[in-house]
Amino acid sequence: RLGCSMTSCSAPCVLCGVGEATVLEKESRIVGARRPAAVVRCGGCGLLRLDPPPSAESLARLYREDSLVRDYEARCGRAYVSGDMDAAPFACGRLATLERLHGGPGRLLDVGAARGAFLALARSRGWTVSGVELSGEGVRIARERFGLDLLQSTLEDAAFRDASFDVAHLSHVL
Numbered sequence: 001r002l003g004c005s006m007t008s009c010s011a012p013c014v015l016c017g018v019g020e021a022t023v024l025e026k027e028s029r030i031v032g033a034r035r036p037a038a039v040v041r042c043g044g045c046g047l048l049r050l051d052p053p054p055s056a057e058s059l060a061r062l063y064r065e066d067s068l069v070r071d072y073e074a075r076c077g078r079a080y081v082s083g084d085m086d087a088a089p090f091a092c093g094r095l096a097t098l099e100r101l102h103g104g105p106g107r108l109l110d111v112g113a114a115r116g117a118f119l120a121l122a123r124s125r126g127w128t129v130s131g132v133e134l135s136g137e138g139v140r141i142a143r144e145r146f147g148l149d150l151l152q153s154t155l156e157d158a159a160f161r162d163a164s165f166d167v168a169h170l171s172h173v174l
Helices: 056-064 067-076 085-102 117-124 136-146
Strands: 021-028 037-042 048-051 107-111 128-133 167-170
Touching: 021 048, 085 117, 085 167, 107 117, 117 128, 117 136, 128 136
Parallel strands: 107 128, 107 167
Antiparallel strands: 021 037, 037 048
8 A cells, every 4th residue: 555544544546646545445445456455435526446556467367257246236236337227317317417517419438437327328319329348248248138239348448549539538547
């Protein structure tokens, strides 16, 4: 850990760059994590993050094995990403905000698209949609259930051309 004590952390925030954060949980065992990490809140923007952050290798392993889905379901009694439209009220509100800010539907990228329910709803509202998802199960279900062709990839590895999208949506990924 970079500069973390029992109550504060001086590692810079990945979102805003502020170097002060408060430690909320010193040794949290996050679902699917192979080692404990501290949960810290950024003093600048309030982002909750793990310290140390998971490595790209550990995230790839977690999603390749789809153990995140199994672990979450075992601990919480429900699927991590259902792919169902049970989150439709939240998604409709989020899309309404995006449409207001953008001036209507456009080209939408969903990073961490799960099983595609958000993108399916966006497409039904007139958006041209694309998504990236690490979970092979999520990609398969999005294709089968909604006819979506998600990329099983990280955002960095997807290598989209500049200005490919009007809006990028991320939920539960930072």
